[in-house]
Amino acid sequence: xxRAAVSGRLTWRVATLAEARWETATARTLVLDLPDWPGHLPxxxxxxxxxxxxxxxxxxxxxxxxxxxxxxxxxxxxxxxEDGEVSTYLTDxxxxxxxxxxxxxxxxxxxxxxxxxAPVLLVAGGSGIVPLMAMIRARGAVRxxxxxxxxxxxxxxxxxxxxxxxxxxxxxxxxxxxxxxYTRRTPEDWPEPPKRISVATxxxxxxxxxxxxxxxxCGPTGFVETTADILVALGHDPRRIRTExxxxxx
Amino acid sequence: MSEVAVDGNxxxxxxxxxxxxxxxxxxxxxxxxxxxxxxxxxRLWVRAPGIVAxxxxxxxxxxxxxxxxxxxxxxxxxxxxxxxxxxxx
Numbered sequence: 001x002x003r004a005a006v007s008g009r010l011t012w013r014v015a016t017l018a019e020a021r022w023e024t025a026t027a028r029t030l031v032l033d034l035p036d037w038p039g040h041l042p043x044x045x046x047x048x049x050x051x052x053x054x055x056x057x058x059x060x061x062x063x064x065x066x067x068x069x070x071x072x073x074x075x076x077x078x079x080x081x082e083d084g085e086v087s088t089y090l091t092d093x094x095x096x097x098x099x100x101x102x103x104x105x106x107x108x109x110x111x112x113x114x115x116x117x118a119p120v121l122l123v124a125g126g127s128g129i130v131p132l133m134a135m136i137r138a139r140g141a142v143r144x145x146x147x148x149x150x151x152x153x154x155x156x157x158x159x160x161x162x163x164x165x166x167x168x169x170x171x172x173x174x175x176x177x178x179x180x181x182y183t184r185r186t187p188e189d190w191p192e193p194p195k196r197i198s199v200a201t202x203x204x205x206x207x208x209x210x211x212x213x214x215x216x217x218c219g220p221t222g223f224v225e226t227t228a229d230i231l232v233a234l235g236h237d238p239r240r241i242r243t244e245x246x247x248x249x250x
Numbered sequence: 251m252s253e254v255a256v257d258g259n260x261x262x263x264x265x266x267x268x269x270x271x272x273x274x275x276x277x278x279x280x281x282x283x284x285x286x287x288x289x290x291x292x293r294l295w296v297r298a299p300g301i302v303a304x305x306x307x308x309x310x311x312x313x314x315x316x317x318x319x320x321x322x323x324x325x326x327x328x329x330x331x332x333x334x335x336x337x338x339x
Binding site for chain 1: 256257259260262263264266267272274275288289290291293
């Protein structure tokens with residue numbers, strides 16, 4: 001399927017916004033109708049292109065949030081960046097029924113394949129949850145038995161994407177664990193003060209290196225570097241650690 | 251405004267437009283320091299007139315991609331080798 005997803009000429013196609021919902025005060029999920037979508041693997045992304053009336057174009061890469069199960073729409077979750085010319089349009093202006101140009105799916109490296117038997121550690125910083133959520137959803141869709149652990153770092157409880165769905169999946173998807181790290185403000189009854197990801201967090205809530213887990217780390221550059229360094233220091237094989245970094249605000 | 255640095259994963263679309271295989275999963279050997287690593291891990295500067303991808307180890311430019319309306323310019327002089335996985339026959 002990976003080959004099918006990337007073979008052939010990669011061309012721009014027109015998607016239509018079927019519905020939208022806010023995940024947080026600044027992150028909006030776009031549910032896009034895409035006729036003839038070839039399907040995608042969890043972790044892949046798309047390029048979105050906007051064209052102004054004067055012909056000026058801007059293009060950005062967004063991770064796909066949804067899993068593909070042979071049909072249906074494709075979901076992206078877009079974080080509004082204060083100076084983002086594309087993201088502010090997609091979060092604040094782009095209306096249901098309107099078209100947008102999109103190409104994909106692309107990217108064959110930061111990808112989880114349901115046939116991989118290894119346990120999986122997902123580490124997300126902020127909006128880095130998006131491609132990892134696609135992996136959790138894909139595992140849920142095929143009732144995968146690979147043990148999955150997600151460590152999800154957010155500033156405050158209000159900044160967590162998909163909180164309701166993750167709580168439901170922890171209950172209903174056997175073998176999925178989720179641990180939150182709050183860096184600025186915790187929920188009221190939280191047992192520890194705000195903190196950043198550390199060796200202790202990854203050691204406690206990740207997998208031991210000898211389980212040979214596949215590790216996927218996605219988030220702001222500094223977060224990804226720190227987490228990858230911790231994983232290597234704990235003895236994880238660097239070849240089993242896949243990373244995706246983005247800029248903008250952490 | 252500071253540049254938005256991302257990594258080679260974000261080049262998949264622009265490379266996918268011109269190559270039949272996914273180049274972000276290819277292993278590139280840096281001409282500067284000899285580090286071999288996947289293209290997805292290169293550090294990206296996307297606010298330049300094109301895309302500039304640098305080695306995460308030494309910072310040298312490994313790959314440059316500039317898009318004009320009717321053509322693409324790809325400068326790979328910073329990579330001594332590109333190792334691509336292809337399906338076995």
